[in-house]
Structures are given as structure tokens and as C-alpha cells.
Amino acid sequence: MGIIIGVYFLGIAGIFEILGVQYQSIWSLIIFVISIFILGLPVDLVLGAMADLSAEKISGKITAFVVQFLFGFVTNWIVIFTVDAFMSSINLSPGAKLFISLILTFFESVFGDKKDEHKKAA
Secondary structure, three states, X not given: OHHHHHHXXXXXXXXXXXXXXXXXXXHHHHHHHHHHHHHHHHHHHHHHHHHHHHHHOOOOHHHHHHHXXXXXXXXXXXXXXXXXXXXXXXXXXXXHHHHHHHHHHHHHHHHHHHHHHHHHHO
């Protein structure tokens, strides 16, 4: 769990650096990442289940991937929007929220598909 949070932390720190997002201290960034995990867990459980159920009803692989990607994007955006609203030490522009949500969703879908393929092969 610590390694995953560390990777998220470094990834978000890199994205913040690229986008020029200002934060007060490294602790603000650490709290931001941990808050994303804490809030993301219940939101992902609900919307992830909805995404899986929706994807099962769709026949095409590409369409099912797009539906799951959109659910993941919305999940990440809701979590980032909420965490940003409660933290005054980090201020994200609407474009930065969307871009970060898009990048996180992309990486989650790429690495998530690899795990699913290994489960199906076993």
C-alpha cells in the first residue's frame, strides 16, 4: 500500500510541476494524495461496480472500455474536485482537475487491464 501511495505521490508531484500548480508545503501534497486514497475508496467501490455492470451489458470490447474509462474519469474527477474544495493549501484550476483526472484514469485503465488479463489467463 505504501508503494502505491508513493507512486501516486511522485506522479501527482510531477503532474503538479508540469502544470505549475502551487502548494504550500510537501505536507500539503502528502495530505492531498492520502485524501484522494481515502475518499477514492468508497467512491470507486460504488462507481466501479456501476462501471463493471454497465460494461457487462455491452457487447463490443472498445465500447465497454470507453464506458469503464468514462466511469473512471468521473470517479477521479469527483474525488479530486472534492479534495481540492476542502484543502486551502492546494488550489487547482478546473483545467488542471480535468487533466489530472484524465491522466490518472489513463494509467489506472492501462495497469488495471494488465491485472485482469493475468487473472483470465490463470
